[in-house]
Amino acid sequence: MTEQEILDKISHYKFYHIIPLTETIATPGNPVYLPAQNLCLRMMEKLDFRDKRVLDVGCRDGLYSFKAESLGAREVIGIDNDLSLPATEFLIPFFNSKIKMVQINLYDLTATKFGLFDIILFPGVLYHLRYPFWGLRILRDILKLGGDLIIETAIWRGESRNAFLFCPIEAESPYEPSSCTFFNEKGLLDTLTSLGFTAQAIRYVPESSGFSRRRKEWLRQMKTCLSGNRPPIRQVSRAVLHCTYRGIDRHSRYITYWEGEHAIHSTIGG
Ligand SMILES: C[S@@+](CC[C@H](N)C(=O)[O-])C[C@H]1O[C@@H](n2cnc3c(N)ncnc32)[C@H](O)[C@@H]1O
Known part of the structure; x- marks a missing residue:
């Protein structure tokens, strides 16, 4: 395909990701997301993808799926509840890729449908989940023991000592209304721990143009307070977290209480 043919072809699509196609052409995605995406790509490079089964959740145009394939993954499945035509019609054939997008x-993911995975990539989706604990539980259940x-995701930076989940609706979201789940760091780490994960690393995207942004935010909050309204929660950062699945004891008291059936009330009482 000539460079002009590539440019003609990509002009028909709306891209989210910026993915290099040749030395001089990349897909025209949104550059705003680059800092978080680059941090996530660097985190991926620390893992061994060779011969692994990988699931990319919320894969959009496949930036991370293609990266996993280039790092040697044996099989990559990308899923999204709004599948990217640019990926399925153009990018996968263009790269002659074996990635399967569904x-x-x-x-609705189950081990029966797709099997178990060695590595699950979950970028840019957790804060969109209305049922975040259930979503994480589902991912745990399709990850192999010891898997990565x-x-x-977005992390609410307003409180550090207690585990919190800020779950705004509509205009109270720091982003837009489909973004309704903002754990603080302790909330996310504790949730993952109780689901059977061990956190290995957490890295924050460096804040850009810090001073003027914080000043603007502070002025906005002061104005809201003075008008008698509750100050909106806007202090969210982006972070990348690597954790491994250490397993859970399915017969333990709390797992049976939360996820199964138990006899605590009928035997111990209370
Ligand atoms: C903000 S984009 C992030 C895309 C990509 N993962 C990244 O980080 O660059 C969120 C993507 O997740 C998808 N998504 C959101 N909620 C989902 C869900 N419950 N199941 C599957 N995909 C979902 C959206 O359709 C969208 O493509």
């Missing part, structure tokens, strides 16, 4: 909601989970 339109499905992550809540990479999460890239």
Whole structure:
């Protein structure tokens, strides 16, 4: 395909990701997301993808799926509940890639449908989940024991000592209304721990143009307070987290309480 043919072809699509196609051409995605994406790509490079089964959840145009394939993954499945035509019609054939992309909601993933994975990539989706604990539980249940989970998400920075989940609706979201789940760091780490994961590393995207942004935010919050309204929660950062699945004891008291059936009330009482 000539450079002009590539440019003609990509002009028909709306891209989210910026993916290099040749030395001089890349897909015209949104550059705003680059800092978080680059941090996530660097985190991926620390893992061994060779011969692994990889799931990319919320794969959009496949930036991370293609990266996993280039790092040697044996099989890559990308899922999204709004599958990217640019990926399925253009990028996969263009790269002669073996990536399989499927339109499905992550809540409908099961081990019976897709098997178990060695590595699950979960960037840019957790903060969109209305049922975040259930979503993480589903991913845990399709990850092999000892498998890796990479999460890239928004973290609420307002509180550090207690585990919190900020779950705004509509205009109270720091982003836009489909973004309704903002754990603080302790909330996310504790949730992952109780689901059977061990956190290995967490890295924050460096804040850009810090001073003027914080000043603007502070002025906005002061104005809201003075008008008698509750100050909106806007202090969110982006972070990438690597954790491994250490397993859970399915017969333990709390796992049976939360996920199965138990006899605590009927035997111990209370
Ligand atoms: C903000 S984009 C992130 C894309 C990519 N993962 C990244 O980080 O660059 C979120 C993507 O996740 C998909 N998504 C959101 N909720 C989902 C769900 N419950 N099941 C499957 N995909 C979902 C959206 O359709 C969208 O493509």
